[in-house]
Amino acid sequence: MSAPARIPGISVFLPSHNEEGNVERVVRSWIAECPRVADNFEVIVVDDGSRDRTGEIAERLAxxxxxxxxxxxxxxxxxxxxxISGIRAATEPYVLLCDGDGQFDPADLERLTPFVPEYDVVCGRRAHRADPLMRxxxxxxxxxxxxxxxGITITDIDCGFKLFKREKIDGMELRAHGAMISTELMARVAGRKAKVKEVDVQHLPRMTGEQSGANLKVVARAFKELIALYRELRAEREGRAPGGSEQP
Structure with a gap:
């Protein structure tokens, strides 16, 4: 079996909310995987206001x-x-978004790295999504x-397993606060003429914790943010400021 394609350095960031049952296993899995593909690495846990021991466990691991x-x-x-916090905290030349719920296998990073540096963004595509039917x-x-x-071309926009060249997302002004962030990210890297590749990855059943993506408030916020982004991007294409006036 050939050795995995290597990259100079990677920042893996893990958005995590109430993931005390997953965070240690996920972090340790990434610590084991990263040296296989990168000369330097960091694993960043973003504890998003958890009400359980997620942050405490992450601090102990750090x-x-x-x-x-x-x-x-x-x-x-x-x-x-x-x-947004994970992207801002990243310091290595490549940045991987990986949801902190344990539904992605760190070993699948080796499916993505062969496509860099030819591609600016390599997106996971869940070959068999391990979620309830309605989701x-x-x-x-x-x-x-x-x-x-x-006009986004990838087929699994919300897959939480995406590898970016950091130069393509550095200084990017992101506005979405909810689930719309993946859509906004891909729309804005397209605006920066990023070359994008999509690759099949595994999607594992959630072992513990609860999903929040189907929450009605989450869905409503996503639609509101989608319309705002659509209007902003349309105004940019038409040479207008988002408020409707002509750009200087």
Whole structure:
């Protein structure tokens, strides 16, 4: 078996909310995987205002291993807020978004790295999504909507396993606070002419904890943020400021 394709350095960040049953296992799995593909690495736990021991466990892991970093939000900012904090905390030339719920296998990073540096973004695509039927149906409907509305080409927009060249997301102004963040990220990297590749990855059943993506408030916020992003991008294409006036 050939050795995995290597990259100079990677920042893996894990948006985590009430994941005390998953955080240690997930972090340790990444500590074991990263040296296989990267010369330097860091694993960043973004504790998004958890009400359980997620932050406490993450802090203990950081004290044990200098590769682990922790970003803590005093209050819950939503998935988008956690993603934004993870991107800002990243220091290595490649940045991997991986949901902190344990539904992705760190070994699948080796499926993504062969496509860099040719591609700026390599997105996971859940070959067999291990979620309830209604969640899968909603996910397909959302992906279809954003593909039509924003012209995004990838087929699994909300897959929480994406590898970026940091230079393509550095300084990016992101506004989504909820589940819409993945859509906004892909729309904005497209605006930066990023070359994107999609690769099949595993999606594992959640072992513990609760999903929040189907929450009605989460869904309503996503639609509100989608419309705002659509209007902003349309105004940019038409050479207008988002408020409707002509840009200088």
């Amino acid at each position: 004290a044990e291993d200098a590769h682990v970093k922790v970003v803590r939000h005093p209050v819950n900012r939503g998935y988008g807020g956690a993603v 899968r149906i909603n996910g397909k409907a959302w992906t279809t909507l954003v593909r039509v509305l924003l």
